[in-house]
Amino acid sequence: MVKALGSDSAEGLGQLSDEELMARYRDGGRADVFNELVHRYERELYRYLARYLGDPSLAEDVFQNTFLQVHLKRGLFESGRPFRPWLYAIATHQAVDALRKAGRHPTVSLDQRVGGGTGESEAGQLVDLLVGEDDGPLSKLQEAERQQWVRDSIARLPETLRQTLILAYHQDLKYREIAEIQKIPVGTVKSRLHAALEKLQQMARAGRRGGDE
Amino acid sequence: MSNAMKSDEMIDYVLGQVDGADRERLERALREDGVRSVRVEKLRRSLYRMLDDGTPFEHSLGLAERTVLFVARNRRKARGFSDYVPVRVPFRWADFAVAAGIFLAGVLTLLPAVQRSRERMNQAGCVFNLQRLGNSFGQYATINQLLPYPPSSRADAPAGSFAAMMHDAGVLDDPTLLDCPCNGPCAHGGRELVGFDQLESIRRTDPARHSRMVSFDYAYNIGYRHAPQSLASPGYRGSWQMPILADQPDHVGAQIRPGNSPNHAGRGQNVLFGDGSVRWYYGRRISDADPDLYLNNAHQPRPGLHETDSVLVPSHAPFRGW
Numbered sequence: 120m121v122k123a124l125g126s127d128s129a130e131g132l133g134q135l136s137d138e139e140l141m142a143r144y145r146d147g148g149r150a151d152v153f154n155e156l157v158h159r160y161e162r163e164l165y166r167y168l169a170r171y172l173g174d175p176s177l178a179e180d181v182f183q184n185t186f187l188q189v190h191l192k193r194g195l196f197e198s199g200r201p202f203r204p205w206l207y208a209i210a211t212h213q214a215v216d217a218l219r220k221a222g223r224h225p226t227v228s229l230d231q232r233v234g235g236g237t238g239e240s241e242a243g244q245l246v247d248l249l250v251g252e253d254d255g256p257l258s259k260l261q262e263a264e265r266q267q268w269v270r271d272s273i274a275r276l277p278e279t280l281r282q283t284l285i286l287a288y289h290q291d292l293k294y295r296e297i298a299e300i301q302k303i304p305v306g307t308v309k310s311r312l313h314a315a316l317e318k319l320q321q322m323a324r325a326g327r328r329g330g331d332e
Numbered sequence: 333m334s335n336a337m338k339s340d341e342m343i344d345y346v347l348g349q350v351d352g353a354d355r356e357r358l359e360r361a362l363r364e365d366g367v368r369s370v371r372v373e374k375l376r377r378s379l380y381r382m383l384d385d386g387t388p389f390e391h392s393l394g395l396a397e398r399t400v401l402f403v404a405r406n407r408r409k410a411r412g413f414s415d416y417v418p419v420r421v422p423f424r425w426a427d428f429a430v431a432a433g434i435f436l437a438g439v440l441t442l443l444p445a446v447q448r449s450r451e452r453m454n455q456a457g458c459v460f461n462l463q464r465l466g467n468s469f470g471q472y473a474t475i476n477q478l479l480p481y482p483p484s485s486r487a488d489a490p491a492g493s494f495a496a497m498m499h500d501a502g503v504l505d506d507p508t509l510l511d512c513p514c515n516g517p518c519a520h521g522g523r524e525l526v527g528f529d530q531l532e533s534i535r536r537t538d539p540a541r542h543s544r545m546v547s548f549d550y551a552y553n554i555g556y557r558h559a560p561q562s563l564a565s566p567g568y569r570g571s572w573q574m575p576i577l578a579d580q581p582d583h584v585g586a587q588i589r590p591g592n593s594p595n596h597a598g599r600g601q602n603v604l605f606g607d608g609s610v611r612w613y614y615g616r617r618i619s620d621a622d623p624d625l626y627l628n629n630a631h632q633p634r635p636g637l638h639e640t641d642s643v644l645v646p647s648h649a650p651f652r653g654w
Contacts, residue, residue, distance in 0.1 A: 153403070157396045165391040179395060183402040190403050242340035249382075250374040257381040266386035273385065287347060288383050294349055309340065316343075319382050 137202035145193040157186055164210055167290050171214055171282065173274060181217050185210040204299035207292070211282065211300060245313055248320050256323045272322045280315035287312050346376045457513035458595070458602050459610045462550070462577060464509050466608040469576055471503040479576065481555060481565035482528070482651055489532065491554050492546030492647030496528040510647075512549035512579055512595040543648060549595055551580040551626065551644035554651045556636035563635055563652065566642065571606040573640070575618060578603040580646045581626040586654035588626050588633045588645075592616070601625070618642065628653075 132140065132155045140159075144152040164185065168178035188209045196205060257265050273281060279301070286292045286300065287308070298305045344350050345358050362369045473479055480494035498504035507523035524545060526534070535542040553566040553576050566574060579593035579601035592615070593601040600614040603625065616625040621640040623629070628636045628643045634653030636643050645653065 150400070150404075154396070154400055157399050161391060161396040161399075165395060166389040169389040169391075170385075170387070175389070175392075178389075179392065179398075182391075182395060183399045186399050187403045187406055190407050242338070242343060246339040246342055246371075246375060249378040250371055262386070265381060266384070269383060269385040270387070273383075284383070287349070288379075291348060294344075309344075312347075313340075313343070316379070316382070323382060 138198070138200070141189075141193070141196050141202045141205075142198050145196050148193075153186075153190065156189070160206060163290070164206065167207070167285065168210060168214055170285055170289055171211075172217065177217055177221065181210065181213045184213045184217075188213065201296065201299070203292070204296045207286070207290075207296070207300045208302075242313060245317055245320075249316070256326065268323075268326070272319055275322070276315055276318060280311050280318065283308060283311040284315040342372055342375060346372060346379060451514070454512075454514040455596070455602075458579070461509045461512065462602055462604040462610045463608065464506075465504075465550075465577055466604050466610065468498055468503040469604075470608055472498050472501050475501055475503075478565045478567070479553070484563065486532065487563055487652040488650045489528075489535075490546040490648045491552040491645050491651055492548050493528055493531060493651075494552050495546075495548070496526060496531040499525045500527045510548040510550060514597075515549060515595045546648050548647040549580055550577045551646055552577055553642050553644050554635050554649075554653060556628075556639055556641055556643075557634075558639070564639075567639055572609060573619060574606040575603045575622075575625060575642045575644060576606060578625060578644050581616075581644075583633075583646055586633065586649070 132152060135143070135155075137156065137159065140152050140156050143149065144156065161182075165178060165182050168181050168185075169175050172178050172181065185206070189206065192209070196202070257268065260268060273284065276284065283297060283301070286297045287294070292300075294305045294308045297308045301308065341350065341358065345355070350358060362372060469479060480497035482489045482493060482497075495504060495507070495510060504525065507525045510523065526545070531542065531545060534545065553574075555564050555566045558564040566576065579595040582589040582591055582594050582598070592598045595601065600612055601616075602610050603613055603618070604610050613625070616627075617623050618625055619640075622636075622642050624631070625642065625644055626633065628634055629641045630637060632653065633645050633649065634643065635651075643653070
């Protein structure tokens, strides 16, 4: 990181892919390359960590530790493998560690569906549930109330479902990237995502019934 | 769902998981199917309502720069053992109970094994003592052609006097051999060995000291009565059938109680034979001719009724018997 700058300008580095940057940093250890990577993921990775941890301050600490691990483990980065899932996997491990150290143990619910693949009939039922009611149970809430409900409900999801949902919906990662981060088959990613949506839908319906009563 | 778009494809499409040619195909299908298009739009709205938390999560200014500095500061720090230890481990009674339970289970498992090991060690120590005394008896018999035995006029001397006689002959210098390690260390502290005449003198002047000097853990063969008024030393023929020394019997005063020696908690007794061997007996029977190690064939703690009727009495019992 403290080596002299190479011939690449900042603009030149900006043209490189994440994988090329990481390979250069692995091989040369140049500070400007590392800086480029950190800046490139500053917003995206922080947003993921903050949402996952639910604590902006802790998210910044984990963000810094994640890139420290990127530096320490740079020799393990394999050329030809995508950088983003590798970075997210490190960040997720760091986040889980941070939660444990903070006494907030991530838990895995036993009733979550984690099997590979997702059946068309189940997906059909889920879609029917989601589009079946005219306005949906959440449409009656004020916007601020609805957003608070979303935050609370997602926080109540089992750990793996919550992680998958955030990566897929809020971080816009592809299934194959999530599969690589979580070291599970793509089918299981879809299964977890559908399970998360189904649980949220159940929570919304249960909330409405409670309100009706 | 029509062939053009399945339900899971619809979810994937709304979540932005479909790219390239597949996306084009789905968009074409939606343009052609108005009902499906409405359904997809409803799904999109439903997911938005259920998942959008409206929180932008903006990082503080300069996070990237601070991160670069943080890595520069910490990159050379080697990870120590403490880095692998959880930072905060709150005390929990459940952890304590588990640890205590494991410790207790370990102790309960090990304790009998340790006890058995100690018993085996002491048992081996007892055998070792008797074997060394057997060597001394062999040397004594080679010199004197008989085992230690007092003159007829001193038949009231305690059986334990055999040690003094062996000391006189120069074949016994270590008094610790006279203690069986199985029943704990000698209660009298360091035992002293003196010659037979000196022992008899102490008997008259200092009975308490004399009593301590002849109180051993082993019982000695007091020979047999070969005539109504005449005692005889146990014949030393190097016989594997003739007991010389054994763990002392359980006794109260002059009465020999039933059962095995208390030296080994009543489980049995080690017996030293004339050929120098030491054998373990679970009972007092030695042979048909000698049914009781500690009593003669008249069931008395007195010299045997014949040469093969061995009687081993506690060391403070007189040669003429109780």
